[in-house]
Amino acid sequence: MLIMIFKLLGIFPLRFLHQLGWILGHLMFLSSSTYARRLSNNYTQSGVIVDSKQSKIHIRNNVVESGKALAELPRIWFSPDNDPSKLMKKVHGWNLVEEGLARGRGLILLTPHIGCFEIIPHYLSTQFPFTVLYRPPKLRFLEPLMKRGRQGKRIRLATTDISGVRTLLKALKKGEAIGVLPDQVPGKGDGEWADFFQRPAYTMTMWSRLAEKSDATVLLMATKRLAKGAGFELFFYEMPDRLSTETQSRCLNRGLEFLIRKNPNQFLWSYNRYKIPVGLSKQKSMSAK
Numbered sequence: 001m002l003i004m005i006f007k008l009l010g011i012f013p014l015r016f017l018h019q020l021g022w023i024l025g026h027l028m029f030l031s032s033s034t035y036a037r038r039l040s041n042n043y044t045q046s047g048v049i050v051d052s053k054q055s056k057i058h059i060r061n062n063v064v065e066s067g068k069a070l071a072e073l074p075r076i077w078f079s080p081d082n083d084p085s086k087l088m089k090k091v092h093g094w095n096l097v098e099e100g101l102a103r104g105r106g107l108i109l110l111t112p113h114i115g116c117f118e119i120i121p122h123y124l125s126t127q128f129p130f131t132v133l134y135r136p137p138k139l140r141f142l143e144p145l146m147k148r149g150r151q152g153k154r155i156r157l158a159t160t161d162i163s164g165v166r167t168l169l170k171a172l173k174k175g176e177a178i179g180v181l182p183d184q185v186p187g188k189g190d191g192e193w194a195d196f197f198q199r200p201a202y203t204m205t206m207w208s209r210l211a212e213k214s215d216a217t218v219l220l221m222a223t224k225r226l227a228k229g230a231g232f233e234l235f236f237y238e239m240p241d242r243l244s245t246e247t248q249s250r251c252l253n254r255g256l257e258f259l260i261r262k263n264p265n266q267f268l269w270s271y272n273r274y275k276i277p278v279g280l281s282k283q284k285s286m287s288a289k
Helices: 002-009 014-031 033-045 052-071 073-077 094-102 121-123 140-150 163-172 205-212 248-262 284-289
Strands: 087-093 107-110 129-135 155-159 177-180 191-196 199-204 218-226 232-238
Touching: 002 073, 002 140, 014 073, 033 052, 033 284, 052 073, 052 218, 073 140, 087 107, 087 163, 087 205, 094 107, 094 177, 094 218, 107 205, 107 248, 121 129, 121 191, 121 218, 121 232, 140 155, 155 163, 163 177, 163 199, 163 248, 177 218, 191 248, 199 248, 205 232, 218 248, 232 248
Parallel strands: 087 232, 107 177, 107 218, 129 155, 129 177
Antiparallel strands: 191 199, 218 232
């Protein structure tokens, strides 16, 4: 039933779906105090909002963009012509991708939950085979919908377990590209504490272990949602140079902060980025540097 509904909604133009997203965003914000509190706290405490008097405007803009991110999924996952990549209007830094693949050691592409990150695999798979790290949803009834929407002819899904890690490493060994959302909170033993916008966050380390084993090139990427349903733009950047005093995880978070500061209203501030995984102590997180 959900797949049928999404296919029906996928017929509508992106501009209409984004208008629907305006309503959905406000409904989510007003219907869940937890969602609203987390979004507001994460955004205002990040330091991204310089003028506190403008905080309500920024939060309201983020509410709208979050609604658009949800409403545009049918168009991305079930495009009527099966080619949502046509919505990608401009790509910046593509030479970095070509140079990375030319090394033949594989390419690790990292993006935070910003803009329309769901369109990235569909676009990149028109250029080369692409393997994506996939975390099954907590609500199991959503899994068939998500798998149908995210899979493609040259898109492979790698689950967040040992089997999935092997799939990712195998792709890198073949010189292919993989995609990871590294701002997801990993389970105990799969991360380390590192500051993210000046607050300790348990940060994924899998990407750096894969890079070490494969000698793959690592790049940052992010999408930007254009106004009035005009489509999207995609940006690629080199990873920042690691400072002598910081860990790989802090270097990663510094790179993600760079991307988010460029387009803060389209970042998913409502995500529980600072939660403590089961089995880890709160004391350790509070003392992490």
